[in-house]
Amino acid sequence: MGRVQLSLNVDDLDAAVAFYSTLFGTAPAKVRPGYANFAIDDPPLKLCLMSGAGRPGTVDHLGVEVADADEVEVAFGRLTAAGFPHLGHREVQCCYARQAKVWLDDPAGQRWEVYTVVEDTEEACAPGYHAGRRAPRPWRRLTRRAKRRLSSR
Numbered sequence: 001m002g003r004v005q006l007s008l009n010v011d012d013l014d015a016a017v018a019f020y021s022t023l024f025g026t027a028p029a030k031v032r033p034g035y036a037n038f039a040i041d042d043p044p045l046k047l048c049l050m051s052g053a054g055r056p057g058t059v060d061h062l063g064v065e066v067a068d069a070d071e072v073e074v075a076f077g078r079l080t081a082a083g084f085p086h087l088g089h090r091e092v093q094c095c096y097a098r099q100a101k102v103w104l105d106d107p108a109g110q111r112w113e114v115y116t117v118v119e120d121t122e123e124a125c126a127p128g129y130h131a132g133r134r135a136p137r138p139w140r141r142l143t144r145r146a147k148r149r150l151s152s153r
Contacts (some may be wrong), residue, residue, distance in 0.1 A: 002071070003044035005063035011056035016049045032048070033126065035077075048095060061111040068116050069100040075114040076102045091118065093126040142149045 010016040017036050023029055024047075029039040038047040045102075046065045054060050066072060069091075076089055079102065087103040101115035 005046040009054035
């Protein structure tokens, strides 16, 4: 089952967990220091809350959670065939889980990922890795070139 992921930056994780637990009528699936996520069936949504990762009240990144690594590969192939440059395509340690994923920016620069959780872990993120970090300038230039190429079709 696929579902859209919304990753939000919050300043008070406990208050955010209380709010979203009430809003969606369910407890979080995972709570760790500075991080919580909800795996909501109706509507199908993976809501991630992160404190200390970015400006509170903003979207850190968006994503699509898929069932397995094969679906990540299918998405990677589809995006590559369409000419969209990806920012990363690998297995990473992120959000207290080992994940297979592909990263890219949409035409407006919003960070997206297509991912699957391979296994839950106790490590927040690999050293130096943060999901919502902006792409280096060369990648942003490639993204702009891809937008121009697609708009001329």
